[in-house]
Amino acid sequence: MNKTIETILNHRSIRSFTERLLTKEEIRLLVESAQSASTSSYIQAYSIIGVDDQSKKRELAALAGHQPYVEKNGHLFVFCADLYRHHKMAMEKGEDIKESLEGTETFMVSVIDAALAAQNMSIAAESMGLGICYIGGIRNALNEVSEILETPEYVLPLFGLVVGHPANPSAKKPRLPLEHIYHENTYQVDEADIHKHLNAYDETISNYYHNRTNGKRADKWTEQITQSLKQPKRTYMHEFVKEKGFNKR
Amino acid sequence: MNKTIETILNHRSIRSFTERLLTKEEIRLLVESAQSASTSSYIQAYSIIGVDDQSKKRELAALAGHQPYVEKNGHLFVFCADLYRHHKMAMEKGEDIKESLEGTETFMVSVIDAALAAQNMSIAAESMGLGICYIGGIRNALNEVSEILETPEYVLPLFGLVVGHPANPSAKKPRLPLEHIYHENTYQVDEADIHKHLNAYDETISNYYHNRTNGKRADKWTEQITQSLKQPKRTYMHEFVKEKGFNKR
Structure with a gap:
């Protein structure tokens, strides 16, 4: 088994980081790694917002459910589905591409593009000895998150990814057979x-x-997950993504 | 720069494979790598269908746009958003979780889960010297794809991933600045x-x-992409995902 596969199989989410921040060079290498992922028909329909402003991190942590590791980490990245650049460049060329941009197909493409990029960043970070944790909690309040990050139309923040130097080890959680x-x-x-x-x-x-x-x-997995799914979460999402220009038709 | 990051930065899609099939052990290691990716709140909302039946591969290749590499490769994987197991286990416990399952939030979760798993598989494959290419083309005809793969309700095929021994090298395509x-x-x-x-x-x-x-x-990128987005593609998707139980509310 090679080192890369060892890194992949050894993944565990890290929820406690030292104070040490990522360097500019580390951030650059992580973003380049993200960008190297496949992208649907070359569309590159995502953006990454790196957050190191401590007051913004505090606000995002509060919205995401008050997890301390959203505030205290080496760097916080927010991955967004992004069709803003496509919208802009079509406008400039006098072309109407709204029907494409606003379709469920392109919504799926942009979500997949962002996720592929994020997972590349995760593996790159772990190969450098850093720890990572995805922060789905930002979807608790995307309206506020969009305001904090000043995202325009056709940009939808999807999840955070915290990266940093692990303070406490964690265990690998077993997966379904x-x-x-x-x-x-x-x-x-x-x-x-x-x-x-x-x-x-x-x-x-x-x-x-x-x-x-x-x-x-x-706990058993089937009980834990069924209980969690009994309470519908983030029910505003259906309307919210449409307001941002996605998944409308 | 470590080997893993070298692999990640060196990615290019491979569209021509030798006849050599993946071994059972290679397939197993690739699926285990996929499963090691992060999953939203432990939900594990995806499945992978491996296709080695040559007639099925031929049918899928025809639907995906007649690309020979969809038929001729080391192995074809199809990644699906999957809430079928969640639906089944809740039914068995007498719990109603439909509102959760059918929401846009859970649709996004399952698409992201599947994409993270797929990108893990891609990096693992490339680290083994194999080549990969994502096959978004299966979304040309998901109704037929679902029939071929016999997927039940709450399962949505998202994309294929072909893996194999590269026959011809390809160039790395530059990404946005x-x-x-x-x-x-x-x-x-x-x-x-x-x-x-x-x-x-x-x-x-x-x-x-x-x-x-x-x-x-x-070609310039902005022209190429604008032209491609001028023709709305897969406009049946909005209704289709709902028919399968996703993104309804």
Whole structure:
């Protein structure tokens, strides 16, 4: 197994960083790594906003659910779906591309583009010995986040990515059985198989929490996730993305 | 610069593969790499369908725009947004989670989850000396793709990823200027700056095509992309994703 795959398999989210900030050179290398990811038909439909202004970080941390690591880290990046440049350049050429920009297809393309770039940055950071954590919590309040970051129309902040020097180690969380995630030639819907996989996984996760909390917690994955999905979250999103110009038709 | 970052920066899409198939062990390692990516609140809202059935590959290649490399490669993976397991486990527990599953927020989560996993697989493959190419073309005809792969409700194929042993080298395509993609603290909308960046990039791309085609092509990026966005593509997507249970509210 090569070093890169070791890095990838060894991933765990880091939620506690030292005070040490990333250097300009590190930030540059991370952004270049992000940019090297594939992009749908060369469209490059994303942007990255790096935040080091401490008051902005504090505001974003409060919106994202008061997690201290959103404020205290080596650097905070916010990944955005971005069709603003495309809108601008078409306007300048006198072309109307609104129907494309505002379609669900292009929305998906821009979200995928941003995610591919972010994962490149994550692996690059981890290969440098840095830790990372995605911050979906900024989607709690995208209206406020957009104001803080001053994003224009056709720009949609999607998630944060904090990067820094790890202060505390964390454990690798077990994933669903490979046989459950990976299907051969057709999607397998065999009820008995799904049952078997999810039961085995529930046991794995229950043991994982038990060991990590000295027996205080023993949640099963299916329970944890079902409970979390029982409360619809961020229900404003459907309208909000449209207001920003995405996913309208 | 470490080996992993070298691999990341050296990315180029490969569109021509030898006949050599991936081994079972290689496929397993690639899927494990994909699974190691971050996942939003542990939801794991994606699946991967590996296709080695030659007739299915041929059908998918035809739907995706008759690119020979969709049929001829080391292995074809299809990444899907997947909430089917979540739907099933909630049903079994007698819980109603439809409002969550069908929201735009969860749609975004599942698309991001799938993309992060896919990019992990891409980097892992490239670190092994394999080549990759994303196949957005399957979104030309997701209804037919869903039938071929027999995906149930709450599963949405997003893109293919072909992996294999490169037959022909390809060139690294230059990306937008870093200063254009990367913003500091707030999104920069200075018209003059945007102009400067896009003009410089157009020249870079024009030279790139000129050199690669012995002067036959000299497209500018802003022209190429504007032309492509003038024709709305895959306009059925807005309704289709809803039919599959996503992005409804």
